[in-house]
Amino acid sequence: MMKRLQTSTWVYLLIAFVLMLLPFVKDDRWFLFLMIQIFVFAIFAMSYDLLLGYTGIVSFGHAMFFGIGAYSVAVTMSRLDSTFSSFLLGVVVAVIISGIVAFLAGVLTLKLKSHYYAMLTLALAGMFLYIAERWRSVTGGNDGFTFRIPELPGVLQDHRNVVIYLFTLLSMVLLFFGMKRLTESPLGRVLVGIRENDQRVESLGFRIMPYKVLISVVSGVIAALAGVLYAVSLRFVNTQVFDIEVTLDALLMTIIGGVGTLVGPILGSAIMNLSHHFLSDLASVHWIFQRWVILFGIIFILVVIFFPNGIVGTIQKKMHERKMKQRVKQVEKQSAKN
Amino acid sequence: METIIKTEDLSIAFGGHWAVSDVSIDIKRNIFTSVIGPNGAGKTTFFNLLSGQLSPTKGRVFYKGEDITKHSVIQRTRNGIGRSFQITNVFPNITVLENVRLAIQSREQVRFDLFRHFKSYRQFEEEAMNLLETVLLAEKAEIPAASLSHGEKRKLEIAMLLALNTEVLLLDEPTAGMSLEEVPAILNVIKNIKEQEDRTVVLIEHKMDMVLDLSDRMMVLFNGELLAEGTPEEIMANETVQAAYIGGDPNDSTTT
Numbered sequence: 001m002m003k004r005l006q007t008s009t010w011v012y013l014l015i016a017f018v019l020m021l022l023p024f025v026k027d028d029r030w031f032l033f034l035m036i037q038i039f040v041f042a043i044f045a046m047s048y049d050l051l052l053g054y055t056g057i058v059s060f061g062h063a064m065f066f067g068i069g070a071y072s073v074a075v076t077m078s079r080l081d082s083t084f085s086s087f088l089l090g091v092v093v094a095v096i097i098s099g100i101v102a103f104l105a106g107v108l109t110l111k112l113k114s115h116y117y118a119m120l121t122l123a124l125a126g127m128f129l130y131i132a133e134r135w136r137s138v139t140g141g142n143d144g145f146t147f148r149i150p151e152l153p154g155v156l157q158d159h160r161n162v163v164i165y166l167f168t169l170l171s172m173v174l175l176f177f178g179m180k181r182l183t184e185s186p187l188g189r190v191l192v193g194i195r196e197n198d199q200r201v202e203s204l205g206f207r208i209m210p211y212k213v214l215i216s217v218v219s220g221v222i223a224a225l226a227g228v229l230y231a232v233s234l235r236f237v238n239t240q241v242f243d244i245e246v247t248l249d250a251l252l253m254t255i256i257g258g259v260g261t262l263v264g265p266i267l268g269s270a271i272m273n274l275s276h277h278f279l280s281d282l283a284s285v286h287w288i289f290q291r292w293v294i295l296f297g298i299i300f301i302l303v304v305i306f307f308p309n310g311i312v313g314t315i316q317k318k319m320h321e322r323k324m325k326q327r328v329k330q331v332e333k334q335s336a337k338n
Numbered sequence: 339m340e341t342i343i344k345t346e347d348l349s350i351a352f353g354g355h356w357a358v359s360d361v362s363i364d365i366k367r368n369i370f371t372s373v374i375g376p377n378g379a380g381k382t383t384f385f386n387l388l389s390g391q392l393s394p395t396k397g398r399v400f401y402k403g404e405d406i407t408k409h410s411v412i413q414r415t416r417n418g419i420g421r422s423f424q425i426t427n428v429f430p431n432i433t434v435l436e437n438v439r440l441a442i443q444s445r446e447q448v449r450f451d452l453f454r455h456f457k458s459y460r461q462f463e464e465e466a467m468n469l470l471e472t473v474l475l476a477e478k479a480e481i482p483a484a485s486l487s488h489g490e491k492r493k494l495e496i497a498m499l500l501a502l503n504t505e506v507l508l509l510d511e512p513t514a515g516m517s518l519e520e521v522p523a524i525l526n527v528i529k530n531i532k533e534q535e536d537r538t539v540v541l542i543e544h545k546m547d548m549v550l551d552l553s554d555r556m557m558v559l560f561n562g563e564l565l566a567e568g569t570p571e572e573i574m575a576n577e578t579v580q581a582a583y584i585g586g587d588p589n590d591s592t593t594t
Contacts, residue, residue, distance in 0.1 A: 186448045186459070193440050196429035203389070203427075204444040204502065205415035214450070324481065 012263075016173045023162045032161045036233045038273045039168040040226050043175055044246075045253040045265030047222035052251070053260035054183055055215050056195030057110070061121030063246035064128045065220040067239075068101065069094040069227025074237040075138055078147035087150065087232070094224040102220025106213035117216075122244075129242035144238025168229050172266075175222060179262055182218070191215055195260075252296070256303050258312030267311055272296075341403075342367040342506060342538050343419075348387055348397035357383040359562045360397070365555075370532050370539045372549040374573075375559035376582065381542045382424055384559060385508050388540070389421040390414045401506075415444075420504030424511045424542070426491040430484035434475060434494055437483050438466035441501035469497045474523050489516035496527060507531065509541040513548070521548075528552065550574070558582065 023032060044066055051057040073090030080086040105124060109116040132139045139145075156163050182188050193201045194208050201208055231237045240246075250265075253272050258264025279292035307314045343365040350358050358380040365371055373381050386392040388399060390411040398407045406414060429437050442462045443449075470476045473493040478486060483494060496512055512528065513521045525548070531537055532552060543549045549556070556573045558565040560582045566573055573579055 186443050187450055189436065189440060189443065190449070192432055192436075193429055196431055197427065200427050200429060201440075202411050203391075203415060203421065204441050204498070205412055206444055206449065207412050210450070 012173075012176070016169070019169055020166065023165050027159070027162055029161060032165045033233070034273060034277055036165055036168050036229075038270050039172045040230045040233065041249065041253060041273060042266040042269040043172050043229070044223055044226035045250045045257070045269050046176065046179055046262050047219045047226065048247075048250040049254045049259065049262065049265050050179065050183075050215055050219040050222070052254055053258075053264075054188065054195060055191045055212065056198075057212065057216070058115065058118040059121045059219075060118045060244070060247055061105075061123070061125030062219075062223055062250055063242050063244065064121070064125040065098045065102065065223035066227040066230065066246055067125075067128055067132065067242035068098045069224030070231035070237045070241040071132065071139060071227075072097060072224070073228045074145070074147050074231045077149065078145060082148040082150050084150050091225070091228055094228050095221050098220045098224035099217050102217045103213060105220075106216035110212040110216065111209060125242060125244065125247065129239060132239045132242055139239070142239050144236060144240075146236045149232055149235055164233050168233060171225070171229060175225070176262060176266070179222070183262065187211070187214075252300060254310075256300065256310055258310030258314070258316075261310070261312045261316070264310050264312040340367045341365065342401065343388065343540075344400040344403075345388075346398045346400070348384070348399065349395050350383060350387060350392060351395045356562050358387065358394075358559075361559070361562075361564045362397075363557060363564060363567060365538065365540060367538055368535055369554045370541070370552060371555045371557065372553040373540060373542045373557050373559060374544070374546050374549070375565075377544070378561075379559040380562040381559050382510055383562075385421060385510055385540075385542060389419055389508055415502065415504070418505035419508065420499050420502040420506065421508035422495040422499045422510055422512060424514060426488065426495060428483045428491055428494055428498070431482055433480055434470065434483050434486065435463065435466050435479040437494055438469055438497050438501050439463055441498040442466055445502050466497075466501065469500055472500065473497045473527055474520075489520050492516055493520075493524060496524065500531075504537075506538045506540070509539065511542050511544060514544070525552070 019035075022035070044062075047065075048059070048062050051059050051062075072094035073087065076090035076093055077086050080089070101124065105117065105120055109120045133142055151157055152160060152163060183191070190201065190206055190211055193204075193206070194211060198208050227241060230241065249272060253268030254265050255268070256264075256271060257266065257268025275296070276292060279295065303310070309317055341364045345361055345363050348358060348361045349356060361384060373384065375381050383392065387394050390406075390409060390413075394407065398405055400406065401414070401417065401419065406417070409417075429440070439462050442465055446462070448462075467476065467479060470479055473496050475490060475493050475497065478490060483491065486494060492512060492515060496509070499507060499509070509528070513524050516524065528539070528541070529552060531539060541549060541552075550570045553570050555568065556570055557567040558573060558576075558579050565582060566576045566579050568576070
């Protein structure tokens with residue numbers, strides 16, 4: 001068990017290393033931007049999966065945390081001077097606001113059945129969208145606003161996109177390992193128990209409310225960090241970050257990649273962003289590619305029907321079945337010898 | 339002898355139907371009590387009242403002299419009343435081993451540990467494995483609980499209950515749905531618990547003959563009422579009980 005865990009960790013680190021070298025091979029603007037989008041949405045989708053896949057809580061308003069993060073850092077940096085300390089301040093503001101909102105949403109609804117949480121988050125996200133549209137003096141309304149990010153010292157300034165790429169990648173890797181540790185901790189195991197059978201968890205003597213609220217806060221804060229990275233990479237923010245489509249993207253990425261895994265959302269993010277990019281390019285071949293969402297809807301339906309565990313989940317299941325078969329064979333061999 | 343669980347006029351009504359009515363009983367510490375009775379007698383409902391899944395319409399429950407009628411399931415489990423379920427109630431999509439490990443983790447009060455302490459973690463796993471050996475499930479440790487057979491799930495239930503290591507064990511028909519070959523092994527597990535004489539066991543059983551030689555005391559429920567309570571010999575000799583098991587209304591058969 002332990003050995004397998006370690007090899008998987010090595011594989012992840014190797015992939016991270018390869019991704020780190022990538023911009024030195026290919027540093028086209030559009031390519032770096034696409035990769036940054038993948039990383040940002042991977043973080044966002046992983047935070048979503050903490051709720052959906054690990055604890056069994058459905059949220060329809062996850063975009064609000066993303067938006068809170070994006071606006072917190074954008075407003076802070078445009079109001080103050082664009083230094084690193086104001087960036088840090090923006091991050092702190094994002095963490096605090098999203099933490100409080102997630103805490104309140106959790107305390108208010110998680111005692112009830114899970115769909116109340118889905119409905120309340122949906123309503124809250126709608127409220128934040130409304131505020132962002134109306135509070136023009138701060139948010140700039142629908143059009144949003146651009147802001148400057150601090151200048152980097154020396155040569156780095158010339159390769160700013162590469163630096164942002166590496167920073168986003170590093171954030172994703174750190175958050176990935178952080179969440180991996182969380183899900184493998186004793187606390188993470190209780191969360192899975194809650195997903196599986198919450199009443200049974202209670203009759204084992206665990207109080208489930210604190211767990212649900214805690215994971216709601218953790219997930220909200222991580223989603224806000226994804227929003228921070230999103231705003232910084234664009235140097236621009238508008239009300240789209242609060243859109244329901246952002247939540248649905250996270251849902252699709254998680255389900256296509258594999259619910260209840262952390263690699264799944266990353267893979268899902270890569271697939272969604274890459275196909276969005278390349279399918280839109282094919283628009284000149286056939287008009288259907290302009291409406292790539294139609295294609296995606298069909299793929300999504302097929303995935304749900306034939307691979308309900310997503311890509312990573314299906315692979316894990318196959319590997320597990322093979323291992324089981326081998327074990328059965330070993331047992332049979334031994335009993336034959338005896 | 340010291341009383342560990344005591345009920346006073348314990349009753350619950352669903353609609354107009356009294357599923358359990360006016361059951362007053364003392365359960366002594368470290369004694370093996372069986373609750374028997376025909377289908378629909380209110381045995382499981384009585385258990386649900388003891389373990390806190392249901393709260394009574396009237397009457398009270400005491401545990402070690404303390405009124406626990408209003409206590410939640412969680413509080414009761416933490417105070418030492420553990421139960422198994424008749425309708426299998428496990429975590430389906432995680433491994434058998436993990437099912438038991440979660441119970442051990444609860445007992446050890448490792449609740450909000452975000453950063454795994456590897457050593458204690460391994461101890462839990464070893465202990466869980468030992469418990470699985472006790473209930474003859476060790477070979478299935480790594481498969482998801484959902485793919486166990488019905489009888490195996492019952493064994494898993496028992497392992498999870500043992501893992502909690504509570505003072506009181508409420509066993510709801512532990513052998514129901516098991517194949518005939520498996521029953522003696524599970525009865526053996528229960529017998530071992532009894533022989534250690536440091537636990538209070540209350541066991542629900544549908545078939546009277548199965549628990550006659552295990553039980554110190556027996557109580558018979560019929561239509562929600564406590565029909566009789568006593569040693570197995572007394573219960574066997576009780577005409578009312580026999581009438582109830584043969585069929586018909588026992589009150590009728592005693593008066594005629």
